[in-house]
Amino acid sequence: MKHNTGITAETTESVALAVDGSQPVWMTLNEARDRAFTGEIVFETDPEVLAYLDHGVVYYAERVTDASLGRRLLEAGVLDVEQLVAEHRQLRRRRAR
Numbered sequence: 001m002k003h004n005t006g007i008t009a010e011t012t013e014s015v016a017l018a019v020d021g022s023q024p025v026w027m028t029l030n031e032a033r034d035r036a037f038t039g040e041i042v043f044e045t046d047p048e049v050l051a052y053l054d055h056g057v058v059y060y061a062e063r064v065t066d067a068s069l070g071r072r073l074l075e076a077g078v079l080d081v082e083q084l085v086a087e088h089r090q091l092r093r094r095r096a097r
Contacts, residue, residue, distance in 0.1 A: 017041065025049075032056055 017037060019028060025043060032041060033056035043049040047065040051058050062069070070088075073079045079087075 029058065 017028065017032060017035070028041065028043070029051070031037075032053055036056040037053050038055055039053060041051045041053065043051065047063045049061060049063050051061040053059065060069075066072075067075070070079075070084050074081065074084060
């Protein structure tokens with residue numbers, strides 16, 4: 001299991017969660033919550049699982065083998081292509097600022 005660098009609530013410096021060996025996922029998520037971790041955690045399982053956290057709260061998780069969130073929203077009929085493209089453009093504009 002590897003943990004990508006994130007930001008804790010106590011500091012604006014990057015602080016990585018580090019685990020030597022394997023441990024249950026719940027232990028890693030508890031540590032992330034306790035540290036108010038913000039960032040991505042990569043669980044080296046088969047398939048890999050990515051969890052995205054904001055101040056210790058998981059707001060999204062996915063398996064690397066899953067279709068993208070956009071693709072799943074299209075297939076479920078939640079969004080149409082025009083809505084997805086418009087959102088993508090809006091996100092690109094925000095990142096450019």
